[in-house]
Amino acid sequence: MLTSKRLSIEEAEILMRGAADEARRMGIPMCIAVTDDSGQLIRFDRMDGGKISSISIAIDKAFTGAAARKGTHVYNQLCVPGEPTFGIHVTNGGHFCVIGGGLPVTVDGQVVGGIGISSGTAIEDQACAEAALNHFREQTGYRP
Amino acid sequence: MLTSKRLSIEEAEILMRGAADEARRMGIPMCIAVTDDSGQLIRFDRMDGGKISSISIAIDKAFTGAAARKGTHVYNQLCVPGEPTFGIHVTNGGHFCVIGGGLPVTVDGQVVGGIGISSGTAIEDQACAEAALNHFREQTGYRP
Amino acid sequence: MLTSKRLSIEEAEILMRGAADEARRMGIPMCIAVTDDSGQLIRFDRMDGGKISSISIAIDKAFTGAAARKGTHVYNQLCVPGEPTFGIHVTNGGHFCVIGGGLPVTVDGQVVGGIGISSGTAIEDQACAEAALNHFREQTGYRP
Amino acid sequence: MLTSKRLSIEEAEILMRGAADEARRMGIPMCIAVTDDSGQLIRFDRMDGGKISSISIAIDKAFTGAAARKGTHVYNQLCVPGEPTFGIHVTNGGHFCVIGGGLPVTVDGQVVGGIGISSGTAIEDQACAEAALNHFREQTGYRP
Numbered sequence: 377m378l379t380s381k382r383l384s385i386e387e388a389e390i391l392m393r394g395a396a397d398e399a400r401r402m403g404i405p406m407c408i409a410v411t412d413d414s415g416q417l418i419r420f421d422r423m424d425g426g427k428i429s430s431i432s433i434a435i436d437k438a439f440t441g442a443a444a445r446k447g448t449h450v451y452n453q454l455c456v457p458g459e460p461t462f463g464i465h466v467t468n469g470g471h472f473c474v475i476g477g478g479l480p481v482t483v484d485g486q487v488v489g490g491i492g493i494s495s496g497t498a499i500e501d502q503a504c505a506e507a508a509l510n511h512f513r514e515q516t517g518y519r520p
Numbered sequence: 521m522l523t524s525k526r527l528s529i530e531e532a533e534i535l536m537r538g539a540a541d542e543a544r545r546m547g548i549p550m551c552i553a554v555t556d557d558s559g560q561l562i563r564f565d566r567m568d569g570g571k572i573s574s575i576s577i578a579i580d581k582a583f584t585g586a587a588a589r590k591g592t593h594v595y596n597q598l599c600v601p602g603e604p605t606f607g608i609h610v611t612n613g614g615h616f617c618v619i620g621g622g623l624p625v626t627v628d629g630q631v632v633g634g635i636g637i638s639s640g641t642a643i644e645d646q647a648c649a650e651a652a653l654n655h656f657r658e659q660t661g662y663r664p
Numbered sequence: 665m666l667t668s669k670r671l672s673i674e675e676a677e678i679l680m681r682g683a684a685d686e687a688r689r690m691g692i693p694m695c696i697a698v699t700d701d702s703g704q705l706i707r708f709d710r711m712d713g714g715k716i717s718s719i720s721i722a723i724d725k726a727f728t729g730a731a732a733r734k735g736t737h738v739y740n741q742l743c744v745p746g747e748p749t750f751g752i753h754v755t756n757g758g759h760f761c762v763i764g765g766g767l768p769v770t771v772d773g774q775v776v777g778g779i780g781i782s783s784g785t786a787i788e789d790q791a792c793a794e795a796a797l798n799h800f801r802e803q804t805g806y807r808p
Numbered sequence: 809m810l811t812s813k814r815l816s817i818e819e820a821e822i823l824m825r826g827a828a829d830e831a832r833r834m835g836i837p838m839c840i841a842v843t844d845d846s847g848q849l850i851r852f853d854r855m856d857g858g859k860i861s862s863i864s865i866a867i868d869k870a871f872t873g874a875a876a877r878k879g880t881h882v883y884n885q886l887c888v889p890g891e892p893t894f895g896i897h898v899t900n901g902g903h904f905c906v907i908g909g910g911l912p913v914t915v916d917g918q919v920v921g922g923i924g925i926s927s928g929t930a931i932e933d934q935a936c937a938e939a940a941l942n943h944f945r946e947q948t949g950y951r952p
Contacts (some may be wrong), residue, residue, distance in 0.1 A: 522712060558716050559716055559717070583717075584717065586716070587715060587716035587717035588715055588716075588717040588718075589715060601743070601744040601745050601750075602741070602744050604737065604740055604763065604764050604785070604786030604787060605763055605785070605786050606740060606743065606744075606753075606762065606763070607740065607743065607753040607761060607762035607763050608721070608763055610753055610754050610758050611717070611720060611721050611724065611758070611761065611763075612717055612720050612721070613720070613758065614758060616717060
């Protein structure tokens with residue numbers, strides 16, 4: 377039997393606070409999604425002013441971070457015509473997102489969830505996701 | 521120019537707390553979604569133990585409550601083979617949900633959002649959504 | 665070679681005015697769609713206050729009226745479990761609508777377009793579609 | 809409670825007239841869509857001769873202009889393989905359009921709707937959308 381660890385709703389709340397605090401610092405109201413290790417949604421917030429088109433992008437970024445176990449920005453660099461991974465952006469029913477801003481949440485080398493941010497540029501979204509992960513590690517003491 | 525009112529993220533949080541408190545009283549971990557007046561997601565929580573299949577059901581119930589401006593249980597009673605509204609459950613790309621547990625959130629007779637609950641029976645989900653609305657009205661003083 | 669007649673944008677406008685006038689008489693802000701003989705959209709209006717969930721329903725009703733060449737209410741009566749036509753409501757990628765309010769627009773026995781109405785009950789939507797057709801025939805002199 | 813402004817059907821009509829007049833000047837029958845601030849369709853016209861494949865493209869352009877709050881031509885320049893935003897064209901269920909011809913409609917710095925044009929080249933579609941916006945501002949006196 378396999379045992380898996382996954383984020384609780386309380387731990388998703390810690391990630392959410394970390395992301396929202398950073399978004400406020402940046403002055404960009406964000407859509408923020410947190411999934412479990414299977415990429416299934418646990419928590420979502422659209423901050424007042426977050427973009428409508430970013431709702432599903434944030435959820436897809438969190439799914440991709442958890443399910444593919446890599447930052448979505450990594451796939452952005454791989455998903456270039458002529459490169460072997462090109463085409464991955466249209467898989468999974470269009471839910472595989474290759475725009476930066478999605479990250480796996482790891483604890484002791486294991487993926488326990490994903491976080492996805494959208495409403496800024498890809499660079500801003502990724503910075504916000506990283507700030508959320510840092511906040512999560514400081515608050516929980518978990519090691520990546 | 522038309523002017524519309526919609527729930528803020530803080531008001532979505534009040535609905536969320538009302539729903540989660542009732543879910544705990546019921547002993548059923550729920551998926552809870554809150555949308556704006558156009559049915560677009562503002563907030564989502566999957567309580568620890570909430571069903572995977574209920575993630576999209578809760579979101580679709582909240583969409584339907586807001587966008588169709590009626591409780592999803594009302595459409596459940598109308599969407600019976602031979603009745604004129606049968607078939608509405610497959611419209612809107614499959615996102616029109618006719619299972620009880622979705623309600624519009626109204627303030628002074630205007631729809632400002634929607635709430636959708638899923639993981640229990642349709643009856644339990646609806647009771648939980650109603651408890652959330654009651655809590656929202658007590659806390660905010662808004663009248664339906 | 666086949667020759668087909670189809671509504672022009674000006675004729676769609678006549679149907680639209682007929683529908684909107686009737687909707688105002690009813691006191692129900694409607695979503696109104698007009699398609700050509702292939703079921704492809706020519707014209708759409710969401711009156712101020714029309715339901716968000718009715719946008720795609722109105723378009724699907726107009727498609728069905730034109731493409732299947734029958735009123736959607738006719739299919740509503742046929743699409744009952746155990747009857748031979750049951751299941752048609754999930755065909756065409758979910759765009760085959762069996763809720764009353766969609767009608768073919770015929771001229772001299774030929775389908776030249778479709779009209780679909782949504783935001784009221786199925787009965788109200790159908791009455792509004794019929795009023796639009798009557799207005800169209802009065803204004804244009806075309807015979808069904 | 810948040811308050812938002814959105815285009816009325818009469819204001820959508822002004823945009824529509826501006827776009828259709830420009831399309832006639834260009835000699836290109838266009839598909840023209842106008843949405844509210846959430847990207848939900850208010851008004852659609854397919855001019856006689858407009859392309860069938862442009863129906864959904866015009867609607868998706870108007871959605872993107874409103875929901876992402878940028879011109880679709882801006883995303884066209886960003887959505888290049890190897891650039892961080894590549895992949896955004898397949899998000900939102902394939903409804904995020906990165907072809908020029910979609911613009912947000914802003915009033916006093918706030919997005920109140922979107923307009924999308926399709927049937928010409930991307931350059932022609934964009935020019936037609938811009939002409940529609942100029943006409944809208946002249947007629948209404950609203951400032952961007």
